[in-house]
Amino acid sequence: xxxxxxxxxxxxxxxxxxxxxxxxxxxxxxxxxxxxxxxxxxxxxxxxxxxxxxxxxxxxxxxxxxxxxxxxxxxxxxxxxxxxxxxxxxxxxxxxxxxxxxxxxxxxxxxxxxxxxxxxxxxxxxxxxxxxxxxxxxxxxxxxxxxxxxxxxxxxxxxxxxxxxxxxxxxxxxxxxxxxxxxxxxxxxxxxxxxxxxxxxxxxxxxxxxxxxxxxxxxxxxxxxxxxxxxxxxxxxxxxxxxxxxxxxxxxxxxxxxxxxxxxxxxxxxxxxxxxxxxxxxxxxxxxxxxxxxxxxxxxxxxxxxxxxxxxxxxxxxxxxxxxxxxxxxxxxxxxxxxxxxxxxxxxxxxxxxxxxxxxxxxxxxxxxxxxxxxxxxxxxxxxxxxxxxxxxxxxxxxxxxxxxxxxxxxxxxxxxxxxxxxxxxxxxxxxxxxxxxxxxxxxxxxx
Amino acid sequence: xxxxxxxxxxxxxxxxxxxxxxxxxxxxxxxxxxxxxxxxxxxxxxxxxxxxxxxxxxxxxxxxxxxxxxxxxxxxxxxxxxxxxxxxxxxxxxxxxxxxxxxxxxxxxxxxxxxxxxxxxxxxxxxxxxxxxxxxxxxxxxxxxxxxxxxxxx
Numbered sequence: 001x002x003x004x005x006x007x008x009x010x011x012x013x014x015x016x017x018x019x020x021x022x023x024x025x026x027x028x029x030x031x032x033x034x035x036x037x038x039x040x041x042x043x044x045x046x047x048x049x050x051x052x053x054x055x056x057x058x059x060x061x062x063x064x065x066x067x068x069x070x071x072x073x074x075x076x077x078x079x080x081x082x083x084x085x086x087x088x089x090x091x092x093x094x095x096x097x098x099x100x101x102x103x104x105x106x107x108x109x110x111x112x113x114x115x116x117x118x119x120x121x122x123x124x125x126x127x128x129x130x131x132x133x134x135x136x137x138x139x140x141x142x143x144x145x146x147x148x149x150x151x152x153x154x155x156x157x158x159x160x161x162x163x164x165x166x167x168x169x170x171x172x173x174x175x176x177x178x179x180x181x182x183x184x185x186x187x188x189x190x191x192x193x194x195x196x197x198x199x200x201x202x203x204x205x206x207x208x209x210x211x212x213x214x215x216x217x218x219x220x221x222x223x224x225x226x227x228x229x230x231x232x233x234x235x236x237x238x239x240x241x242x243x244x245x246x247x248x249x250x251x252x253x254x255x256x257x258x259x260x261x262x263x264x265x266x267x268x269x270x271x272x273x274x275x276x277x278x279x280x281x282x283x284x285x286x287x288x289x290x291x292x293x294x295x296x297x298x299x300x301x302x303x304x305x306x307x308x309x310x311x312x313x314x315x316x317x318x319x320x321x322x323x324x325x326x327x328x329x330x331x332x333x334x335x336x337x338x339x340x341x342x343x344x345x346x347x348x349x350x351x352x353x354x355x356x357x358x359x360x361x362x363x364x365x366x367x368x369x370x371x372x373x374x375x376x377x378x379x380x381x382x383x384x385x386x387x388x389x390x391x392x393x394x395x396x397x398x399x400x401x402x403x404x405x406x407x408x409x410x411x412x413x414x415x416x417x418x419x420x421x422x423x424x425x426x427x428x429x430x431x432x433x434x435x436x437x438x439x440x441x442x443x444x445x446x447x448x
Numbered sequence: 449x450x451x452x453x454x455x456x457x458x459x460x461x462x463x464x465x466x467x468x469x470x471x472x473x474x475x476x477x478x479x480x481x482x483x484x485x486x487x488x489x490x491x492x493x494x495x496x497x498x499x500x501x502x503x504x505x506x507x508x509x510x511x512x513x514x515x516x517x518x519x520x521x522x523x524x525x526x527x528x529x530x531x532x533x534x535x536x537x538x539x540x541x542x543x544x545x546x547x548x549x550x551x552x553x554x555x556x557x558x559x560x561x562x563x564x565x566x567x568x569x570x571x572x573x574x575x576x577x578x579x580x581x582x583x584x585x586x587x588x589x590x591x592x593x594x595x596x597x598x599x600x601x602x
Contacts, residue, residue, distance in 0.1 A: 049575075149498070
């Protein structure tokens with residue numbers, strides 16, 4: 001706090017909390033001198049929690065990091081440990097894994113679109129107010145979300161924190177008959193999702209542009225979810241073409257650093273700010289969207305993804321998410337259509353002294369895991385770099401710019417309430433997972 | 449009554465006292481089949497609304513965070529009061545029980561009877577196991593829930 005003009009504003013009546021975030025703004029002479037996003041509880045605690053466990057345990061344990069994206073943690077942990085043990089899982093088991101992952105994408109992205117992000121565009125305080133005025137849209141969003149939930153429940157064994165996933169595959173695989181009713185539900189959800197794209201396309205999007213680098217998995221021929229290698233799309237005007245690197249070089253490129261105000265580490269990509277998530281995936285993989293999703297993107301004003309069109313406006317991430325839901329539903333239906341049960345639900349993954357890493361595309365961005373194993377499979381080292389930690393620096397820069405632009409437009413003082421709403425929107429654009437936080441956001445404004 | 453009686457333990461057992469709701473369900477299951485459907489949920493609105501129908505009686509076991517409160521203290525809340533415990537601002541990443549109740553009310557999908565039995569927690573950090581105060585209060589919480597199940601059948 002600095003001087004009599006300083007004051008602190010606290011937001012949020014918290015009912016049940018699993019983690020917290022806060023934004024601290026420092027303003028001086030109409031300029032933003034600091035914009036800090038503080039995250040108190042990163043997945044880092046889990047890394048210590050994993051050391052000493054057996055090599056079969058990380059998929060189940062890391063799934064508990066996040067109630068919204070447990071599959072992302074499970075799939076990345078499985079692939080990293082399988083890489084350490086020299087095992088590659090393919091065929092129907094890999095297809096089922098991807099189907100499960102699409103279930104999570106459908107659920108998570110539709111939750112964010114309809115219940116968290118849309119209220120910002122329609123002048124509603126929250127999902128409840130949205131439901132009162134836009135009931136049909138909210139019902140539609142819940143139907144899509146529940147279709148994703150049905151995938152998770154069938155393949156994961158239960159609706160939250162799936163228990164059917166194991167190293168090497170699944171404990172039990174489903175039959176074609178079990179998948180048939182799911183396909184009916186997914187087809188209805190696909191029609192709903194197309195309506196959602198049209199609905200969101202009609203929103204009013206503020207002007208904004210992210211000018212850093214995009215990082216996403218890249219697997220030519222497919223819109224990468226659980227395969228491919230990291231690829232980087234340079235910032236606008238950058239001299240370099242798209243560059244890529246093997247996933248086992250991830251930690252040389254994405255370097256974590258401590259910042260004094262947050263217990264979460266921040267990451268830099270080759271020293272600069274980067275963004276992972278829907279915008280990055282769309283920029284690097286748009287040409288491989290399912291034709292239905294690509295057509296929806298074109299109709300929604302996102303340009304032609306086949307021509308490598310890039311969207312850099314974080315507010316439009318809701319539109320890209322809506323397109324990704326269509327893609328996920330089409331791909332899920334495609335997997336179900338071609339599915340033949342594997343002879344065994346999993347392949348054996350014998351432990352060995354080694355290390356392995358993997359990255360997959362969680363709904364909110366690239367998630368990296370690395371494990372070192374002892375001779376008996378005991379985890380001796382674990383490293384998890386979640387998308388939110390990677391995006392933190394980009395979010396802070398976004399906050400700084402947007403608050404600065406707002407201050408520059410006004411000759412009179414801008415109140416804390418308006419700043420808080422602006423910050424919340426700026427942060428929510430990126431759908432950060434704040435350590436499975438259910439509530440958000442404390443804002444402190446310091447005026448010098 | 450025409451609906452089902454559904455008991456839902458809301459919370460995450462990997463967040464210590466947030467696991468009180470699921471612990472109640474575990475306790476009810478270990479006593480043998482009660483005359484109610486038992487479920488565990490993270491409180492997500494979509495999933496909760498899948499667990500209940502409009503005619504049902506729903507009993508929720510939950511934990512509360514109350515910084516100035518007393519860990520282990522029990523509260524019984526009707527749906528409207530529980531819904532008012534929602535955060536005043538849309539979250540960035542997820543919604544909980546209070547928001548689910550408010551949303552269900554707005555959509556006309558609230559069960560005909562909802563009661564929430566909640567225990568004030570002390571420790572919501574990463575890890576398993578309830579804090580001593582919440583562990584000590586658990587039998588009383590289970591008792592309250594069981595009473596509500598009996599009342600719902602009357």
